[in-house]
Amino acid sequence: MVQLASGAQVSGRLPSAKPALPWVTTAARVVLAAVLIVAGALKIGAPALSVQAVRAYQLLPESLAQVVGYGLPVVEIIAGLLLLVGLFTRVAAGVGGVLMVAFVIGIGSAWARGLRIDCGCFGGDGTLAAGQDPNYFWELVRDIGLLACAAWIVVKPVSRLSLDSALGFGGTREPVDEDGPDEGRDDRD
Amino acid sequence: MSKRTSEAAKARIAAQREALRKQDQRRRVTMIATIAVVVVVAAAFVVWSVRQGASEKVTGGLAAVTVQEDGTVVMAQPGVTTPVVDVYEDFQCPACKQFEETSGATLKNLAAEGKAKVAYHVITIFTQEPTKSNSLRAASAARCITDGRQWVAFHDKLYKNQPSETSSGFSVDQLISWGKEAGVTSSGFDDCVRKQGNVQAHQTYTQQVMSTQKLGGTPTIKINGKELDSTTAFVPSALRDAVINAAKS
Known part of the structure; x- marks a missing residue:
């Protein structure tokens, strides 16, 4: 980090010298997974509320609001579970990242349009309780933080305690020679 | 070698x-x-x-419906007095429309089966335009109906045609024609809707409900006075179970 001038050389030998990085990815996985699973679990049992929360954003046509209302909690839970156990890590993190981008757009646009809604992130029908004010700023901060977790995992999908490495997915040992997501990790040898 | x-x-x-x-x-x-x-x-x-x-379908007919003096509408089989399911709702509130679409049929069925006494309390929670006036016009028009069954039909019609929260809707002409479609026959209905003469009574009722019931918003569903979680109210099977269980205790 100190010598920027020789940065290229330094980063060239980094792979062998950063055993902590896979643990960072593991931590990012757990954080993103926990939020996704909790958010999905709080919504999936009452899909009518979930649909209503989507409608509250006044962004999607009715048919899409239905699909998102029912589908989103399932996608959140599946992506969360996959991240938790480290299975198809990169794809799951990619899905999580796309969701976060969508949430940031949704909340940002609700804020910009002056809507007064609850984000419905963790259940509810999107209406604020009496006397409650919108909390857009912190909702955005949270989702951008989670987006950063997702981005990190996509870039560095190899992590400790993951089924991907246990099952030999994701090419930690040998790269998959078709179009697997190995990202040239094989040029180590 | x-x-x-x-x-x-x-x-x-x-x-x-x-x-x-x-x-x-x-x-x-x-x-x-x-x-x-x-x-x-x-x-x-x-x-x-x-x-x-998944919503229930209204299977049989409706239980007896009576419009009370203060505007509360009660739906129950004769003699059924408990458990009481109170519904606090606003014709303009989107979540109320969603509740009606999701769980409305369950309440009608429970009442028809003699398993609950359902009381509809129509109030106006909106304080800003255009939603406030929309809500007041619709509620005032509903108060022009004295026949219980017609009231329920009108109630359903209003939710089906609920305007967006950003536009003026529930116009007097619309309300009159939906009343006709709902089977309202009384000769004074058109006039009553046009004059909006029930707004005052409706607002008084709203204030009284708000101050006694401590509502956090609409829709609020109570069983024997106890507020239901929305995750129960918006899940028809869970709502049914909650009412059945309340009858046992």
Whole structure:
């Protein structure tokens, strides 16, 4: 980090010298997974509320609001579970990242349009309780933080305690020679 | 000697290749199986979720419906006094429309089955325009109806035609024509809707309900005075269970 001038050389030998990085990815996985699973679990049992929360954003046509209302909690839970156990890590993190981008757009646009809604992130029908004010700023901060977790995992999908490495997915040992997501990790040898 | 060595080496390489190939194949099979498991789990979640959201159909007729003096509308079989399901709602509130679409039929069925006494309390929670006036016009018009069944039909019609929260709606002309479609026959209905003469009574009622019931918003559903979680109210099967259980205790 100190010598920027020789940065290229330094980063060239980094792979062998950063055993902590896979643990960072593991931590990012757990954080993103926990939020996704909790958010999905709080919504999936009452899909009518979930649909209503989507409608509250006044962004999607009715048919899409239905699909998102029912589908989103399932996608959140599946992506969360996959991240938790480290299975198809990169794809799951990619899905999580796309969701976060969508949430940031949704909340940002609700804020910009002056809507007064609850984000419905963790259940509810999107209406604020009496006397409650919108909390857009912190909702955005949270989702951008989670987006950063997702981005990190996509870039560095190899992590400790993951089924991907246990099952030999994701090419930690040998790269998959078709179009697997190995990202040239094989040029180590 | 050297020939044998090279042959042994070749064989070893071939065996290694074969082993690698096998490993690859195993991995592929594992991956396909894993994906299949994930898909099945996801499908199971979807099926369960859809069941949670599934509405009942109004099977039989309605229970007897009476419009009370203060504007409360009670739906129950004769003699059924408990459990009481109170519904606090606003014709303009989108979540109330969603509640009606999701769980409205369950309440009608429970009342018809003699398993509950349902009381509708129409109030106006909006304080800003255009939603406030929309809500007041609709509620005032509903108060022009004295026949219980017609009131319920009108009530359903209003939710079906609920205007957006950003536009002026529930116009007097619309309200009159929906009343006709709902089977309202009384001769004074048009005039009553046009004059909006019930706004005052409706606002008084709203204030009284708000101050005694401490509502956090609409819709609020109470069973024997106890507020229901929205995750119960918006899940028809859970709502039914909650009412049935309340009858037992």
